[in-house]
Structure formats: structure tokens, C-alpha cells
Amino acid sequence: MLPLGGKIILLILILMTLFFFSRRAYFLIRLLQQGKPENRFNHWGKRLKYVLVQVFGGRCTLKNVTRGDYAGFGHLLLFYGFSLFLISYLFHIAEGFYEKLSPSILGHGFNHLFFLFLDIAGLVVIAVILWAAVRRYLIRPNRLDPTLEAGIILVVVFSLMLLHYLTEGFRILMEGRPFAEWSFVGIALSHLFEELGLKGSSRSFFFSFWWLHLIVVFGFSIYVLYSKHLHILASFFNLFFHSLEHRGALPPISELDKAKGLGVSKIEDFSWKKLLDLYACTECGRCTANCPASISGKPLRPRDLIYHLKAHLLTSKDGRFPIIPQVVTEDELWACTTCHACVEVCPVDIEHVERMIDFRRHLVMSQADFPSEVKSLFRNLEIFRDTHGKGPSLRTEWTIGLPIKTFRESQQFEILYWVGCEGSFHDRNKEVSKVILKTIQGAGVKVGILGKDEMCCGDPARRIGNEYLFRELVHRNIGILNHYGVKKIVTYCPHCYHTLKNEYPLFGGQFEVIHYTVYINELLRNGRLKIRRPLEGQVVFHDPCYLGRINGIYEAPREILKSIPALNLKEMPLSKERSFCCGAGGGRMWMHESQGERINQIRSREAIETKADWVATSCPYCLTMMEDGVRGQETKEQVNVLDLSEILYRVIL
């Protein structure tokens, strides 16, 4: 199509684009190589399938649409539409060298269809771009910043669509008859141009737009690597290399004994995958919009944190300075409740929470720098091996008057009831642990406890970053559990549940771990436990993060509540996957909450607004926080906060 001179210029343009693109890509990959090794090169088939579903199946963009966030739908249309255009650009370049390399080499029918789809896609993309622009610059949802960068991309994509139609319109006018008879926008435009008397100069118009179109495409492909649109490429890889571990299960530190790998102080202490995360970030802000710390006015804003880390990675070269406090402040990283709301909504699987713990590990284990309130928790765990500092002799105090035996006395038990520190020492939670025990025993299950041999599972120490302390507790607990040959464990606390079930296996402790809601629901289902009377009223269930979002248990507690006749189960606006944290996770239970509003107040208000009679939950931390939150409300409306088991216990007696 082009004369020899034109072909040479085109070739030079292509080579230049390739040069700048590869130079930047090489730079970015070199930065990744600075990260610590981490094996994500296993299970290729599984990973490939995941990417296909997430990217081409649209799961990553659509997963938030079901939660009322419709922007993902637009993004998917943009993705499909633009992908079609990417193919057209290949033909575009090819036909510059050799005329016959247009889509028509695949047959005339294909040509028709391809350009029909392209025209439709162009209109769709334009519509989506306009919608995006209106959202960003007029509606301005909180999570989006109307940045210049976003504006540039919108303008560029919009002009690409425009150039496509202009090129097409003048080509049809120039060639006299449509090369693709179904490209309706192009045909319409060609009529318009004819009306405007441009037929004579159509050839020069066509070639001008043809070149301009290509130059914009080339420019765009380089700009992508310099902007947040790096995610177009990086998110693909990021999804491919996603973690196959259970959500929220932190990997052990392999060289803990050599005091190596104690968290992250400099950017190169991250694994390469956590650096890739930074490239993949689309800056969509969903993490911040759903983060309880951000919402309650704390300095932590996950999107900004990722963005600042990315900027730090890209700009600082040799002699990198410590991340804390220049890039990430201590207030930010201690504000995280590890609720995983950010991880849940992130379309590109960025691992936010593990990163927070990496920072905490560095502060706690290398610097001994942590909120002073936590000191007594650590000491209690170190000396007494429980969170309350009471010691083993008081651990079984709650069982006084109850027919319960420990594994030391007998080992003829179906299950081990893992009470946890809160259930053993905290007066309010002790009531719950009693009720759970009585309920399980009421079903005729032979249940035993570890009694004085039980220790803290280690969750608080681990989330706060004290891996040494955690490991000590894990090894002791696993030793005890193996000593008694424990096979099946039922826990009260979702934090114990998560730690025992998902983290102990990485330390060699293999047990069947069940949360009591699931276990009791099973007892109800198979008739071992019977509901004897109705309970009139309305109840709303607060999903504990470590039960719901992190372990996917949403239905068992609801099924229990629904199985009680006359009891009406309500839902808060934020429930199940979107449930809002109570504010106590990640060791926050032991930290002072001074910045912004208290998280438990926000959640309690939401619960009260449902006008339910009871708020049910199934986590000792949530119970404490919700009770306090409800008491702290200035409104007259009151609501009783109960553990799920306490409600059930009223109707099975």
C-alpha cells in the first residue's frame, strides 16, 4: 500500500517503538529481579485456567459488579472492545507493507464480520470512555482520583476510536465501494465526507489519518509502560502468579533461626511477586473504599500505600532508604485489622495484608518497635502462653460445675473443643464457651478439652509480626495435640480456627479443624441436635472476617439462625464478602484506637439501623467490640449483642 519511502519510515517507527518498549520493559523486569525469590512457578495448568477465567472470562472485572459496583462492567466492555482493536492494529501495520495482508486474506465474509464488530466495538468503547469521564470528573466517586494520567488515557483511547472511523470513512470514499460492506459507521461517514465535498482530497485525508492513527498506537503502547496502565500487561502476569495458599495463611519464615528474612525494611526485601503487585495496581481505589481503617478516618489508605511503594520502587535506584517511615508510616501499618476487605475486592489479586505483616515483622523483630500497649500482650504470651496473663492454672476455671474431661484424663473423645484464650479467660466470652460446650454435649457428642495444656494458638502474635513468639506457641501446641493423638478439633474463635486449620499445616500440624458454627449446623442437619421451640424476633448476623471473608464460611451460621422457627434473619448492607470489620483483628484488640472514628462504632451503628432485636456473631473479638460499640452509641435504640450459640441455646433446651 505504501511506497518504498513510506515502508522504510514505517519500519523505522516500528523499530523505535520496539526499542523504547523493550528498554522500559527490561528496566521494569530488572527491578522485579531485585526482589526475594518466591516459588510461584508451579501448577501451570491451574494458573493458566485461573487467568483465562479472570481475564478473558471477565471475573476480575465483574466480581465487584455483583456488589453494586458497575464500573467493572464498563471495564470488561472496554477490554473486549480494545482487544478487537489490538488485532485490527496488526492488520493495520501489515497492510502498510503489503496490501494483501488486510483482514480480507481470511476471506471476504470474515472481512465483513470483522469490520462490523470493529465498528460496534468502537461505539461501545466510546460510550464507556464517556461514562468513565463523567464518573471521574463529574460524579467523582470517592475511590477515584481525577488524575491527569487517567485523563490522558481516556483522551488517547477516545482519539484512537475517532481515528479508526475517520480512516475507515475516507478509505471507503477513496476506494469507491466499501471494502467491508457491513462497516456501517465507516459507510455513513463516507457519505458525510462526500456531502462535505471531500471526495477529491479523500486520498490525502486517508493517508494522513492512517499515519496519525499508527503514531498514536505506537505512542500509546510505550506510554502504557510508564503509567498506571502498566496494569494492562502486569495484571495478566499478576493473576497468573497469584498465591495458591489459603487466603490469610502467612508463609513461615524459613531462615528465622538465622535471623534472616525478618520482614521488610527496604523495597528489595519484598518477594518479586509482591513487587509485581505494584505494577499490576490499576489505582481503582476499591481497596481504600472498602478498608475499615480508611473509612473510619485512619491514615491507612491501601491504594495510596501501594501507589507510594510503586513510586518508590521506580524512582529510587541504588542505596535505597528504609521504607518506614519515609514511604509508609508506622501509623499506616499499625492501622490494618487484617480483615482482607482490600484483598477481597482487588480485581488484580494484590496481596495487601501480607505486606502489612511484612512491615510489622521488621519493626517487631528487628527494631523492637511496636505500640507500647502490645508489650503486655507479648509478655503474657511469653510467660503465661495466653493473651490474658492468667496462666494455665486458671484456664479451666470456666469449666467449674460442667461435666467435661480433659485429654489428660481420657482420650475417648470424638472431638477436641479448642476453647481459645478469650473463651477461657474473658468473662463475657466464658459464658459463650460454656454454651457452645453444653450445646455440643447436648447432642450427645463426646467432647474433651486440653485444659491446662492448651495455649494461645499464636494468632495475635503473628498478625502483630512477632513470628518468634508465634513459632514457639505453634510448636508447643502441635506437640501437645500430637501427643494426645488429636484428629478432629472444633474451635470457638475464628482466629484460632484459621490459624489451626490453615497455618499449622505449614508447621507440620495436620488436624481436621472445624468452626463450631459449621459443626453445630451439621449436628442440626443430621438430627443429633433438635430445635424444640420457636423464638420470635429479628436477628442480624455480623460476619467475623476470619470466618467469612478469610475462610468462606457464610452459610453455616445463617442456616443455624434460619432453622429457628419464627426468627427472622436480617442482613446489614455490608454482609458476607463485604462484611465490615469489628476493628479487633490483626492485634488491634490490644492497640489504642485514637485516630478517626472507632471502627466498632461504625459497625454497631449499621447493626442498630437494621432495627433487629439481636446482633449475632460468632467470634469473641467481634462480641466484645460490638457490645462496646452498641453501648457507645448516643442513640436511644438498643440492641442486644449475643453469640450465635447463645441464641441457639435458648431454643434447644
Next chain:
Amino acid sequence: MGQEIFIMMEQKEGVMEEPSFSLLSEGKGLRERLGSSHLLSAIVMGDGIRNLERELGSWGADRVYYFESPLLKRYQSDFYLNLLSGLVGEKSPDFFLFGATSLGNDLAPRLAARLRVGLITHCVDLYVDQNRVEVIKTISDQFLHQKLVFRHSGLRIVTFSLHALMRGDQDFQKRAEVIKISPKIEPGQERVRFVNWLKADPKTIGLEEADIIVCGGRGVGKKTFEMVHQLADVINGSVGGTRPVIDWGILPYERQIGQTGVEVSPTLLMALGISGANEFTVGIEGSKMVIAINMDRKARIFKFADLGIIGDIHQVIPLVMDQIKKVKKES
């Protein structure tokens, strides 16, 4: 002449003060355990102190070395140190017991360094095991105990943790032999000089150190919290609050008692309008006496109270304050 156990007395404005008496009792116990005939010698420094033979004798002192000089009225490290090291050189006692007070904490290390002998601080107990004295001291914020022995013979200096000291029984018949010494002290030679007493203000003193604490909770109410301050003023107490009160912003964070605040151990703690959630009570478990006022008779705080008053604090506290003022006036 028998061997001696020296015991450092403390006085203020001419009046003997604790830990003097408890230390004497401790000395008596030590002598018993040693099964020896050590003389208990109390060291007193001051001016114009009377009745020492009776007062200190009743607590078990056999002998009192009384250094009398106007310059010794208040603790003065150089003077005290010179006189003590002189006396020790002369009498060669086997033990020297101090209280871990600001005086003891300052003076005992100086004396040990001057005499090049061993010192064990913050001890809580002394054992005698086959003539070897074992000293138990707390470490790691009093969470752990450590057992120590002196490797040398001769003088052994020990300071006692105040919370471990207990007074024994008094023997009112006993008299001590008072040896009055009028030392020659040249004023102007001291490197540190006494300037002024600064009395601790219960309003600014750290809650961990406060002896009397009035703690207000959610039940007091944001608008009527002034009442807590008033009561604290009347009984010379420090003011503390529960977490919600700190959240209201009417007390600074360092006044917060509980899990995410400070843990206190006052002689008297008044808990006003506090329900007593676990997160609060972990902070007051070290209190010696707790008086709780709450409307709800089932409030958990009453489990921790030595005296519980069921009632509206807004009615109870004014009555309590009136009564205290009345008693104060009468005395």
C-alpha cells in the same frame, strides 16, 4: 562485740517514716533465719529527732546510730555517704539494708561503689541456705524472679522492693541503745545541694505512680465529668478514665486505664460509673482497695470491688464529698 546488721532509717521533718519500720522487721527476720546473734543497728540521720530508743526499739532495733546535725535534715548524698562509709569502716557490719526508695536507690549504689562491695537491688526476699544468703529479686517488670548469692564475704548491701516489705509485730517493752554522733560537716564541700521540695501534683503525676486514683467511666457522662475532678481534688487523688472517656476527648490518652492504656496499682481506686468490662479491669487488678459506684447491681465491676455502692453517682458523690469535707474540717 557482736556482728551487726545495719538498717537505713528514713525521716521527714524529724519524724521517722516507712520503710524504716518494715526494714527493721525484715532485719529481725534475717537474724532469725541466720540463727545468729547479730545486733540490729538502725542508722538515723537528721536533726532534733526524739524518742528514738522507744520508737525504733519497739520495732526491733538493738542499737541506733544517730547522726545529728542541721545539715543532715534532708538527704544529701555526699554527707550521708561520707558518714556511712566511715561508720561501716569502723563497725564492719555484715549486712546493710536499704529500702528501694529514692534515698536508698541513690545511696546504696554509691556506698557499694565507695566500699567496693556487692549490692543487690530491688530484692523481695532473703533466704539462708546452709549459711549462704540467697537473695530473691524481681526482674523483667516484676514478671520473673531471680535468685542471687553474694560471692564475697564481708559487707553485703541489699535494697528492698517497697511492695515486698511488711511490718512485723512491735515489742513496746524493748528499748534501743542510742549512740548519738555529732559529726563535723563542713558546709560548702558538697557537690550536690538541696534546693527545694517539689510536691507531686496528683493532677500531673503518672497514673502508675499514683497512690489514690479516681477513675470515671461512660456512666459519669460527658457533661458531668467535672464531678470526677472535684472528688479527686477533695481526696488528693489522680484522675483516670476508661477508654470511652478518653475517646470523648476530655482526658488525655495517658490517663486511660485498661488493656490499651496503663495498668495501675494504687492504694485506693474509686471506679465511678464503670461497668467493668474485662478490657478495663485488667488495668486495675493491682489496686489494693477498690470502691465502685454503679447503678447496675449486676455490673461486673462489683466483682473487683472491696466496697460497692449501688446508686447514681450524681447523687452519691456529692454526699461523699460533703462528708469528707466535714471530716476534714473537724480534724
